[in-house]
Amino acid sequence: xxxxxxxxxxxxxxxxxxxxxxxxxxxxxxxxxxxxxxxxxxxxxxxxxxxxxxxxxxxxxxxxxxxxxxxxxxxxxxxxxxxxxxxxxxxxxxxxxxxxxxxxxxxxxxxxxxxxxxxxxxxxxxxxxxxxxxxxxxxxxxxxxxxxxxxxxx
Amino acid sequence: xxxxxxxxxxxxxxxxxxxxxxxxxxxxxxxxxxxxxxxxxxxxxxxxxxxxxxxxxxxxxxxxxxxxxxxxxxxxxxxxxxxxxxxxxxxxxxxxxxxxxxxxxxxxxxxxxxxxxxxxxxxxxxxxxxxxxxxxxxxxxxxxxxxxxxxxxxxxxxxxxxxxxxxxxxxxxxxxxxxxxxxxxxxxxxxxxxxxxxxxxxxxxxxxxxxxxxxxxxxxxxxxxxxxxxxxxxxxxxxxxxxxxxxxxxxxxxxxxxxxxxxxxxxxxxxxxxxxxxxxxxxxxxxxxxxxxxxxxxxxxxxxxxxxxxxxxxxxxxxxxxxxxxxxxxxxxxxxxxxxxxxxxxxxxxxxxxxxxxxxxxxxxxxxxxxxxxxxxxxxxxxxxxxxxxxxxxxxxxxxxxxxxxxxxxxxxxxxxxxxxxxxxxxxxxxxxxxxxxxxxxxxxxxxxxxxxxxxxxxxxxxxxxxxxxxxxxxxxxxxxxxxxxxxxxxxxxxxxxxxxxxxxxxxxxxxxxxxxxxxxxxxxxxxxxxxxxxxxxxxxxxxxxxxxxxxxxxxxxxxxxxxxxxxx
Numbered sequence: 001x002x003x004x005x006x007x008x009x010x011x012x013x014x015x016x017x018x019x020x021x022x023x024x025x026x027x028x029x030x031x032x033x034x035x036x037x038x039x040x041x042x043x044x045x046x047x048x049x050x051x052x053x054x055x056x057x058x059x060x061x062x063x064x065x066x067x068x069x070x071x072x073x074x075x076x077x078x079x080x081x082x083x084x085x086x087x088x089x090x091x092x093x094x095x096x097x098x099x100x101x102x103x104x105x106x107x108x109x110x111x112x113x114x115x116x117x118x119x120x121x122x123x124x125x126x127x128x129x130x131x132x133x134x135x136x137x138x139x140x141x142x143x144x145x146x147x148x149x150x151x152x153x154x
Numbered sequence: 155x156x157x158x159x160x161x162x163x164x165x166x167x168x169x170x171x172x173x174x175x176x177x178x179x180x181x182x183x184x185x186x187x188x189x190x191x192x193x194x195x196x197x198x199x200x201x202x203x204x205x206x207x208x209x210x211x212x213x214x215x216x217x218x219x220x221x222x223x224x225x226x227x228x229x230x231x232x233x234x235x236x237x238x239x240x241x242x243x244x245x246x247x248x249x250x251x252x253x254x255x256x257x258x259x260x261x262x263x264x265x266x267x268x269x270x271x272x273x274x275x276x277x278x279x280x281x282x283x284x285x286x287x288x289x290x291x292x293x294x295x296x297x298x299x300x301x302x303x304x305x306x307x308x309x310x311x312x313x314x315x316x317x318x319x320x321x322x323x324x325x326x327x328x329x330x331x332x333x334x335x336x337x338x339x340x341x342x343x344x345x346x347x348x349x350x351x352x353x354x355x356x357x358x359x360x361x362x363x364x365x366x367x368x369x370x371x372x373x374x375x376x377x378x379x380x381x382x383x384x385x386x387x388x389x390x391x392x393x394x395x396x397x398x399x400x401x402x403x404x405x406x407x408x409x410x411x412x413x414x415x416x417x418x419x420x421x422x423x424x425x426x427x428x429x430x431x432x433x434x435x436x437x438x439x440x441x442x443x444x445x446x447x448x449x450x451x452x453x454x455x456x457x458x459x460x461x462x463x464x465x466x467x468x469x470x471x472x473x474x475x476x477x478x479x480x481x482x483x484x485x486x487x488x489x490x491x492x493x494x495x496x497x498x499x500x501x502x503x504x505x506x507x508x509x510x511x512x513x514x515x516x517x518x519x520x521x522x523x524x525x526x527x528x529x530x531x532x533x534x535x536x537x538x539x540x541x542x543x544x545x546x547x548x549x550x551x552x553x554x555x556x557x558x559x560x561x562x563x564x565x566x567x568x569x570x571x572x573x574x575x576x577x578x579x580x581x582x583x584x585x586x587x588x589x590x591x592x593x594x595x596x597x598x599x600x601x602x603x604x605x606x607x608x609x610x611x612x613x614x615x616x617x618x619x620x621x622x623x624x625x626x627x628x629x630x631x632x633x634x635x636x637x638x639x640x641x642x643x644x645x646x647x648x649x650x651x652x653x654x655x656x657x658x659x660x661x662x663x664x665x666x667x668x669x670x671x672x673x674x675x676x677x678x679x680x681x682x683x684x685x686x687x688x689x690x691x692x693x694x695x696x697x698x699x700x701x702x703x704x705x706x707x708x709x710x711x712x713x714x715x716x717x718x719x720x721x722x723x
Contacts, residue, residue: 072625072629073625079579081581081582082579082580082581082582083579083580083581083585084577084578084579084580085577085578085579085621086575086576086577086578087575087576087577087578087621087624087625088574088575089573089574089575089625089628089629091628091629091632092573092574092575116574116575116595117446117574117597124575
């Protein structure tokens with residue numbers, strides 16, 4: 001399997017999330033402006049800056065995200081500030097979920113979560129898949145994990 | 155089998171004694187009610203609790219079947235739980251002072267699943283507890299040897315071989331050297347409430363007197379926390395002994411509350427050897443053994459999890475090799491340029507401290523020597539050097555070893571076979587220095603708090619080869635264990651052949667990583683700090699032993715959960 005990228009629409013999901021975060025974070029500033037502790041443009045500027053940062057983060061995140069099913073491992077490469085490359089040996093996969101949150105459903109997307117017994121990378125989430133792609137990936141990983149003959153994982 | 159009958163009054167009192175006391179005093183003190191209603195009410199609560207515990211006792215039943223430990227319990231909602239022996243990680247028995255007096259013991263069975271203890275049996279007689287501990291081990295082996303088809307290898311009741319017993323001198327050292335910084339934080343937090351009182355008593359105190367008080371207070375805090383820490387670890391490790399019985403390690407410890415438990419060696423996830431400057435100067439170290447259940451010896455309340463609280467350094471290494479024979483480590487250090495990274499990091503900390511001191515000095519008018527903080531600058535280069543010097547990683551025959559930490563230095567040994575994930579992580583700042591951190595994640599417990607074995611700040615090229623080497627060595631170790639297993643499983647030639655195909659290609663990345671090691675500039679092979687290897691002769695036999703155990707451990711027929719249970723209302 002060659003290197004896969006996420007569905008471009010995942011950017012919309014992440015940008016929506018950035019909008020939400022920007023709104024929540026600039027709400028106190030808005031309150032302060034309403035009570036005229038701060039000038040009225042302050043919440044707009046704060047919100048705008050946060051939104052810009054969030055959007056840039058979402059776009060770069062989309063560009064960085066890659067995953068690949070290799071011969072004996074699932075390989076993920078992601079992260080903007082801290083780049084993380086995770087190698088999940090297929091033998092270590094405990095179970096695989098495909099899941100769809102409300103925002104993801106609205107954007108027509110789904111994600112796939114891979115669980116191992118490890119503690120730090122215990123659940124590896126691959127977002128931005130089409131619903132069919134997510135269940136295909138789940139089935140594929142399940143098949144490969146069984147073929148890889150997972151022994152007693154711990 | 156049933157619980158100990160003494161547990162009925164003990165459990166009842168344990169649960170409601172506080173409530174009963176409160177009820178008694180509140181009702182007795184109130185004007186309209188008197189002594190009689192108080193006694194009546196308290197007696198009523200006690201009776202109800204007693205009746206409940208009698209029902210609990212009657213309902214509670216545990217049984218050792220051929221391959222599972224079954225626990226049936228519950229008064230109102232019934233629960234039946236079956237724990238396969240092979241999934242049991244640890245069996246722990248603890249007895250507090252009161253429990254010892256009335257002759258009961260608490261058993262905790264840990265499996266890797268879930269966050270809490272899977273099987274908590276409260277309470278049985280000490281004899282029954284020891285019996286259960288031994289039986290679980292015996293039956294576990296029985297299950298495995300049956301599946302292997304060679305039951306003759308299992309000796310009945312392996313004799314215990316004492317590995318380590320704490321000497322009074324070592325016990326005193328444990329107390330003296332276990333300085334817990336967290337206690338200071340706690341005491342400061344508690345003591346901060348008294349600050350307004352103290353400052354009220356000293357209205358016209360000069361700055362000199364104030365700083366004198368502060369210094370005395372800090373000294374007192376350090377002393378008190380040191381004494382407390384010493385007391386806690388003294389009572390924790392009093393009478394510590396570690397022995398080996400077949401494929402299990404058994405420990406016993408505790409002054410007030412006695413703990414005893416078993417650690418199956420084939421379930422070991424990580425070995426950690428820690429020391430601090432004091433221990434290093436005296437030539438001592440601490441060994442921690444981790445399984446997936448939890449870190450054994452962890453009392454729950456203090457987070458102490460040492461398998462060997464303290465022993466001579468070479469002794470600790472010998473014992474560690476006995477559990478996992480990782481050989482003689484020769485650590486590869488990160489590239490020298492990361493010293494600059496650490497230097498800059500410390501420089502920022504020092505300048506922040508200095509500017510805070512300066513700000514306090516100029517804003518509040520309290521005359522403190524703010525430039526004293528700048529003296530810390532002198533400590534920056536040695537600190538950066540030491541931080542670099544104490545880092546390192548080493549790829550052994552079957553283990554990855556990592557070393558980190560200046561103050562409390564820890565060497566971690568992870569068997570390749572136990573790795574779950576390999577994570578290569580590069581922060582924004584690490585990318586500027588072209589370095590990366592490689593984490594080998596296991597199912598061990600300390601990785602829950604982010605304490606995984608990690609090769610920190612190694613060159614990015616080395617990181618890539620290290621990741622490849624780790625994953626291929628994991629596959630190789632799995633392949634090593636597979637052929638013997640395939641003999642007694644269903645014959646699926648296609649799967650077997652496709653599994654054995656990667657084997658020749660596995661060796662390539664490994665040899666590649668070996669080539670890289672000498673080629674990478676600035677890495678220094680650390681041979682000066684190799685521990686003495688006195689015990690290599692016996693090591694090999696020990697590994698063979700644990701190797702076969704682990705093979706039989708890896709049985710694919712059972713992919714089910716660790717403990718199956720049925721709840722019904």
